[in-house]
Amino acid sequence: MDQINESTINPEAQKICSMFHYGWISKKEIGPIERDLKLFRDVQTYLSLMGYELLNPPGTEWYVIRLKKEYDSASFDYFLKRVKGIDRRHMALLTIIYTKLVLPKELRHVDPENELSLTVDELVYNYGAKFQQGKQSSRKTIETLLTPLKKHHYILLEKGKSKITVGPAMYMLNSDMLMDICDYVIQGLTASLNSIEKIEEEIADGEDELE
Amino acid sequence: MEDTLNNEHSAGSAGRINFINSNNRKGVEGKSDYDLAHKDIVMIKSIEKHLKLFDIFKIRNTQLIILILAGAKTLAGEAGRFSIEEAQEYLSYMSKRSRDRVIRELQDKGWIVFDGFDYEVPGKVRSFLSSMFLSFAKENLSIEEQIKTTVMLAEFADEFNMDEEHTESLKKMGFRELSVWKDYLERVIQKKSRREILEIGKQTQGIIKVIKDTQKTLNSNRKIFTRVRYDEFFDVTSSILDLTTQILSMAIQFQRESQKGLGEFISPEMIEAALHDAPKEILANFAEKNFSAPKQVFQLREEIIESRTRAFFEHEKEEIIATPPPEPVDIIEEEMIIDRMQNPMELFYQEIVLKMKLKDQAPMDELLFKDIDGFGLAMYKTGQLIKLTGELRSNKEPETTGKEIFELEVNDSYKKLAEGPVEIVTECNLRRSKNGSN
Numbered sequence: 111m112d113q114i115n116e117s118t119i120n121p122e123a124q125k126i127c128s129m130f131h132y133g134w135i136s137k138k139e140i141g142p143i144e145r146d147l148k149l150f151r152d153v154q155t156y157l158s159l160m161g162y163e164l165l166n167p168p169g170t171e172w173y174v175i176r177l178k179k180e181y182d183s184a185s186f187d188y189f190l191k192r193v194k195g196i197d198r199r200h201m202a203l204l205t206i207i208y209t210k211l212v213l214p215k216e217l218r219h220v221d222p223e224n225e226l227s228l229t230v231d232e233l234v235y236n237y238g239a240k241f242q243q244g245k246q247s248s249r250k251t252i253e254t255l256l257t258p259l260k261k262h263h264y265i266l267l268e269k270g271k272s273k274i275t276v277g278p279a280m281y282m283l284n285s286d287m288l289m290d291i292c293d294y295v296i297q298g299l300t301a302s303l304n305s306i307e308k309i310e311e312e313i314a315d316g317e318d319e320l321e
Numbered sequence: 322m323e324d325t326l327n328n329e330h331s332a333g334s335a336g337r338i339n340f341i342n343s344n345n346r347k348g349v350e351g352k353s354d355y356d357l358a359h360k361d362i363v364m365i366k367s368i369e370k371h372l373k374l375f376d377i378f379k380i381r382n383t384q385l386i387i388l389i390l391a392g393a394k395t396l397a398g399e400a401g402r403f404s405i406e407e408a409q410e411y412l413s414y415m416s417k418r419s420r421d422r423v424i425r426e427l428q429d430k431g432w433i434v435f436d437g438f439d440y441e442v443p444g445k446v447r448s449f450l451s452s453m454f455l456s457f458a459k460e461n462l463s464i465e466e467q468i469k470t471t472v473m474l475a476e477f478a479d480e481f482n483m484d485e486e487h488t489e490s491l492k493k494m495g496f497r498e499l500s501v502w503k504d505y506l507e508r509v510i511q512k513k514s515r516r517e518i519l520e521i522g523k524q525t526q527g528i529i530k531v532i533k534d535t536q537k538t539l540n541s542n543r544k545i546f547t548r549v550r551y552d553e554f555f556d557v558t559s560s561i562l563d564l565t566t567q568i569l570s571m572a573i574q575f576q577r578e579s580q581k582g583l584g585e586f587i588s589p590e591m592i593e594a595a596l597h598d599a600p601k602e603i604l605a606n607f608a609e610k611n612f613s614a615p616k617q618v619f620q621l622r623e624e625i626i627e628s629r630t631r632a633f634f635e636h637e638k639e640e641i642i643a644t645p646p647p648e649p650v651d652i653i654e655e656e657m658i659i660d661r662m663q664n665p666m667e668l669f670y671q672e673i674v675l676k677m678k679l680k681d682q683a684p685m686d687e688l689l690f691k692d693i694d695g696f697g698l699a700m701y702k703t704g705q706l707i708k709l710t711g712e713l714r715s716n717k718e719p720e721t722t723g724k725e726i727f728e729l730e731v732n733d734s735y736k737k738l739a740e741g742p743v744e745i746v747t748e749c750n751l752r753r754s755k756n757g758s759n
Contacts, residue, residue: 176613186612201612202604209596217584240601284611289577291595291607295587296570298595299529 123152130157133263134174134278143173165281168222169215172278179284196258199241203255204264206237208283209291211276216288230256230272364490371445376430385422388415392423393432394454397447402439465527468502468561492550499557506564515575521565522572522586528565532558673727677753685729685749686738728752 126143129135144150144166154164162175177185190196207228215222230252238248241255256274260267263279355362377389392412396403400411405424412420427433433440455470509517521528536558539551569586576582596604676688732748 182613186609189612198605198609199601201606201608202601204608205604206596208608209592213592214589217587219584219589236597240604282613283608284613287607287611290610291592292573292583292587294599294603294607295591295595296566296573298598299566299569299591 120149120152123149123156126153127156130162130173130175133282134172137171137173140173167281169225170276170278170281172281174278174281176282176284179286182284193262196262200255200258203233203237203241203252204259204280204283205287205291206233207259207265207274207276208280208287211274212280213288213291217292225275228274230267230274233274360486360490364487367487371431373431374446374449377426377432380426385419385426388419389423389426389432390450392420393427393442393446394450396427396433397442397450400442402436402441404439408433408440463524463527464502464521465524465531468499468528469531489550496550496553496557499554499561503557503560503564506561506568510564510567510571513571518568518572519575519582521568522576525565525569525572525586526588526591529562532562673751677727677751680753682750682752684736685751686736686743686746688751726753 126135126140126149129140143153150164157164157175158178161178161181163178165174165176167174186201210228211226214220214226215224220226230249233256234249234252238252241251242248243251256265256267259265260277263277265280266275266277267273377386380386380389392415395411396408400407403411408424409420412423415423424433428435428440432442432446434443506521509521536555539554572586573583576586673688677683728751730750730752732750734748735745736748737745
C-alpha cells in the first residue's frame with residue numbers, strides 16, 4: 111500500500127484505469143499497453159487495489175477487467191435482480207457459446223490469435239432441441255435468447271448477419287469456467303463408459319438392441 | 322509327486338488328457354516329453370510339418386538371415402507368381418551373389434514354392450511374415466494400437482478356419498495380453514509416474530474407442546466368443562477402460578495449471594459430445610457459477626456485508642435481507658439520552674463518574690461491589706468488565722476532553738473480597754486523570 115502514495119502515482123496508468131469504468135477498453139483506443147511493461151504493471155496494480163483483474167485476451171480487441179472471484183460471489187443473483195430478461199436459459203446458451211468460441215483457444219486446440227465464430231444455424235441445428243419450448247420454432251427461441259446476450263456484450267452479432275463472435279463481457283466470466291467444463295467432460299466420459307452394458311442373459315439368436 | 326504336479330498343471334484340461342498324461346509319465350519313463358498329450362504340445366505339433374520354414378534361422382550368418390527375410394518380404398509384398406528371372410529382378414537391390422544365395426535358401430526352406438509353371442510365396446508364409454512384423458512392430462506401437470491389434474486378433478481368430486480348440490487358444494493368448502495391459506495400467510496408477518500417466522492420458526480416447534467398438538461388435542455378434550470368454554473379455558476390457566479413465570483424470574490433475582497441456586487430453590470431439598448431451602440446467606450452472614456482471618460496477622452493499630458476517634459466524638446460509646428504510650421520527654432530545662444510556666459502555670462510564678464524584682482515586686472492586694447494587698456484579702458476570710475497562714483506558718482521544726477521564730492501574734496481584742459473591746479480583750485502581758480535571 112505504501113508505494114501508492116500521491117507522489118508515485120503514474121498519471122497515465124490512472125487515466126487508463128478510469129477508462130475501465132465500463133468494464134473494458136478497446137485496444138484500438140489505447141494501443142498495446144502491454145508493450146510498456148511498467149505502465150501495464152501500474153494499471154494492473156491500481157486495478158487490483160480495487161479488486162479487479164486485468165485481462166488481455168489474445169486475439170481480441172479488448173482489455174477487460176473482471177472482479178476477482180473472492181469479491182464476486184452470488185453476482186448472478188444481483189444481476190438478475192437488476193436486469194430483466196435474462197435467466198438461466200441464457201446462461202445455458204452462454205456456456206455453449208463459451209465452449210465453442212473461447213475454450214478451444216484456451217486449450218490450444220486452435221491458435222489463440224484466431225477469431226472463432228459460430229453461426230446461428232449451427233446453434234439451432236446442434237443445440238436447438240435443448241431450448242425448444244412449446245410451439246415456438248427452435249430458431250426463433252435461439253434468436254430470442256441471443257438478443258440479451260448481445261445487448262450485454264457477451265456476443266457480437268451484426269444485425270441481419272448470423273455470424274456470432276465473442277464479445278468483451280464473455281471474458282468477464284470467471285476463469286474457473288474452463289476447469290468446470292473440462293471436469294464435466296471427463297465426468298461424461300467416465301459415465302458414458304457404462305453405456306455399453308454387458309449382456310448378462312444368453313440371448314437366443316444373438317440379437318442386440320444396441321446396434 | 323510328479324503326477325500331482327502334472328495334474329495341477331493341466332487342471333483346466335479334460336480329465337481324459339490327465340489320464341493319458343499320467344499313463345505316459347508312468348509307463349514310458351525317460352521318453353521324450355515330445356509325446357506328452359498336453360494341448361499346447363499337440364497344437365504346436367500340428368504345425369510341425371512347417372518347421373522347415375524356420376530352418377533359415379539355423380544359419381549362423383545373421384546378416385544372411387536378414388537378407389533372406391528381406392527377400393521373402395519383397396517377394397511376398399510385390400510379386401504374385403514369378404519366374405526365377407523375375408525374382409532376380411525384384412531382388413535387384415542386392416548384389417548378384419547375395420541374390421542367388423537368398424533365392425536358393427528361400428527355395429530350399431520352402432519360403433517360395435514351385436508349382437510346375439511359376440514360383441510363388443505360399444499363403445502361410447505371407448501371413449507368417451505379416452504377423453511376425455506385426456508382432457515385433459508392437460514394440461513401437463502406442464498402447465491404443467497395441468490393444469487394437471490384440472483385440473482384432475481375438476476378434477478375427479474365427480476367420481482363420483481352424484478347429485475350435487485352436488481358435489479358442491489363440492483368443493486366450495489375446496486375453497492374456499489384455500490382462501497384462503490391465504496389470505500395467507494398475508502399476509502406472511500405483512507408481513503415480515508422471516511421465517507415463519501423461520503419455521497414457523493422451524491415448525485415452527483412442528483406447529476407449531477401440532475397446533468400446535469391440536464391445537459393441539461383441540454385443541451384436543455373440544458368436545465370436547463363448548459365454549465364458551465373453552464374460553472374461555468384457556471384464557478385462559471394462560477394467561482397462563476404468564483404469565484408463567482413472568489415469569486420464571490423474572493426468573488432468575497433473576496438467577491443471579497448464580491449460581495448453583489440458584488440451585492434449587480433452588479433444589474437441591469429447592467436448593462436443595459432452596456439450597451435446599448436457600441438459601441445459603447443467604450448462605446454465607457453469608455460466609451462473611462463474612458469472613460476472615457485465616458493464617456494471619459491483620459494490621458491496623451494507624446488507625451483503627451483514628449477511629456475510631452472519632454466514633461466517635453462525636454458519637447460516639447467506640441470505641440478504643434488505644434493510645427497510647428507517648421510519649421517519651421526530652427527534653426528541655430525551656430519547657437521545659435514553660439511547661446513549663443504553664450503551665453499556667456509556668452506562669459504565671456514567672456509573673463510574675457518579676461513584677468517583679468526590680474521589681481522586683479508588684480501588685475498582687470498591688467501586689463495583691460496594692453497596693451491592695447489582696451493577697458491578699452484572700458487569701463482572703457478563704465478562705464485559707475487561708472489555709469496558711480496556712476501552713476506558715484507551716479512551717484518551719482529544720474528543721473526550723471536557724468529559725471526565727479516568728486512568729486504570731492494574732496490578733499483577735489478587736485481592737480477596739470479604740463480602741459478596743465475588744471472592745477474588747485482580748487488584749485495580751481507578752484514578753482521576755489530570756487531563757480530565759483540566
